[in-house]
Amino acid sequence: MAPPSAIDVEAVTDTTGVTIPDPLSAPIKSNDIFGRRRKADKSQWVIAAPADTVNFRHRSYDHKPKAKRWDHIITHEAQTRKGNSLKKAAKYLGKPGLITLGGGIPSSEFFPFEELSIKVPRVGHFSEAETRESGVVITAGKHDLAEDKSIFDISTAFNYGQGAGSAQLLRYVTEHTELVHNPAYQDWRCTLSIGSTSALDMALRMLSRPGDMIISEEYTFSAAVETAIPLGVRMAGIPMDAQGLLPDAMDQILSTWDVQTKGARKPHLLYTVPTGQNPTGATQSHSRRRAIYAVCQKHDIYIIEDEPYYFLQMQPYTGPNAPDVPPPASHAEFLQSLVPSYLSMDVDGRVMRLDSFSKVLAPGSRIGWVTASQQLIEMYKKHADVSTQCPAGTSQLIVWKLLDEFWGHSGYLDWLIHIRLSYTQRRDAILAACERYLPREVVSWQPPMAGMFHWMKIDFRKHPQYPERSIEEIEESIFLSVIEHGALVMRGSWFYADAQDAHDTLFFRATYAAAPKEKIDEAIHRFSVAVREEFSVNGGAVRNGH
Structure with missing residues (x-):
């Protein structure tokens, strides 16, 4: 008989299973x-049931290295946070016959919701029109768990x-993370x-602590700066x-960091949207990520990998009027086409990856997840327990019903391929x-490979009133003129990582x-009209009689 580490259990349902030989020598496929x-015992799914990522993984990670410890950068606040002591009792709630007079958990008898129904698209029929015509209504009842209809219900x-x-x-x-990234070290964990x-x-x-500086792209997510x-x-x-x-450039800046000039100790964090x-819409190639990771190892930098657009990687751009590139022919081909993540190459446990359903399902779901070493995930969970708690139960139930109970991992990958082609x-x-309308002598751009954004550079030096008018004044004038012509684009200066730095780009x-x-x-077209007027540039394509 195989040793215990080589035995797995195949689920017939979520509460029954049969033992099978270890299949981990073969790649995991979405439909496997x-x-x-x-x-899983039924007590795993009850109200406030504690859960650990390690119990949901399919591969063995014993042969991989353990993460480094990060005690030297963890703040006093994080070290002293003990979490919610009352939630420690939750692990006993699944005990059969237990009568609880303990925690302040209200009875579902007083939840005025008997069932929740949502209409969702069938796999492969994802458009709004198809969903309206042939979508499926899936329903969650109040006591589906107790009635053995489902492992997640309204009462929970x-x-x-x-x-x-x-x-x-x-x-x-956790399964999705393992399927897509297969982390390279042993003690990784996820938390919502x-x-x-x-x-x-x-x-x-x-x-981080007050007075610190963290490194990032010179143009970055404005809310990150404001956070x-x-x-x-x-x-x-x-x-x-x-x-x-x-x-x-990153290596040079870190190698020559001067505390007196910078007014801060040498950074130990990198925040990046790869x-x-x-x-900017920029996407770091695999080799670029490898090079950045090596710089982080050299300077002992911890990486915060913010990846809301990871699955908005698009088909290659081959130029205007070029034939379409065929879509991925399989889930394996789709996953292979994605640029490998920092998480997938992280052998030190120096990456905290931030994932989100906001850009691929719905921002209002307010559900994402964090993947990092066990040390940091345990600290994160303690923080959540006394602040945000967890994502809204309504959202968790809806997303779970769609992704786990209806689409499954295979259907979700089909959805991601669908939005890849749509984007x-x-x-x-x-x-x-842009090719049709914008004056190339003034505006330039790079085709984005992923995400939602197109970054357009304006040659402000060609403005008829430069240098009498500053970059800021020219930017303001263009911005307001575009609005007057009935369109809205965002000013690049709103995305400076450090507004105190000198900038000579627009x-x-x-x-x-x-x-x-x-x-x-x-x-x-309207943006083009505003730019042409601002720079006194004539010509360009005409649309709808303009």
Whole structure:
């Protein structure tokens, strides 16, 4: 007989199973995951049930290294946070026959919700029209768990939960993380979050102190800067190119860091959006990520990998009017086409990856998850237990019913391929409009490989009133003129990592995510009219009689 470490259990349902030989020598496939699940006792799914990622993984990680410890950068606040002592009793709630007079958990008898029904698309029929016509209504009842109809129900989801989130949804995101990233070290864990901005706030509280500077792209997510500033933390911008962060520039800045000049100790954190970066749309290649990771190892930098756009990696752009590139032919081909994540190459446990359903399902779900070493995830959960708690139970139940009980991992990957192709069409639409309308002598751009954003550089030196008018004045004038012409694009200066740094570039950010193709075309036309007027440039394509 095989040793215990080589035995797995194939789930027949979530409460029964049969033992099978260890299949871990073969790659995990999306439609194999449910069959590889370990048998789970019903108590695993009860109200506020504690859960640990390690119980939901399918591979053995014993042969991989353990994460480094990060005691030297963990804050006093994080070290002294003990979590919610009352939730420690939750592990006993699943004991059969237990009469609880303990925690302040209300009876579901007083939840005025008997069932929750949502209409969702069938796998492969994802459009709004198809969903309206042939979508399926899936329903969660109040007592589905007790009645053996499901492992997640209203009485459980709508009650209090652990900071890590429900065991049901935590199992799903753990399996998804293992399928997509297969982390390279032993003691990785996941925990649910209420979105990446909240997760970043918690990470900064755990890993930085007032007066610190953290490094990031020179143009970065404005909310990240605005999250850091009240904590007394500033961003130090690193120069970029079309692939994002420049590792040599990062190494040079860190190697020559002067505490007196910078007014802060040498940074120990990197905040980066590696894929479809907000605002520039830049995507770091595999080799670029390897080089940046090596710089982080050299300088002992901890990486916060913020990846809301990871699955918005699009088909290759081959130019205007070029034939379409065939979509991925299989789930394996789709996953292989994705640029490997920092998490997948992290052998030190020096990466905290922030994932989110906001850009691929719905921002209002307020559900994301964090993957990092066990040491940091345990600290994160303690913080969540006394602050955000966990994502709303309503959202967790809806997302779980869709992803786990209805679509499964295979169907979710089909959905991700669907939105990949849809975003490719919109990306191509905005690039075609730029080619058609914008004056190339003034505006330049790089086709984005991923994400939602198109980053357009303006050659401000060609403005007829430069240098009498500053970059800031020219940017303001263009911004207001575009609004007057009936379109809105975002000013690049709103995304400075450090507004105190001198900048000699002028950019505007447009998104192709929020409008249909014909509206994208018209918006770029209106932007073009404003730019041409501002720079006294004539010509260009005419649309709709303009």
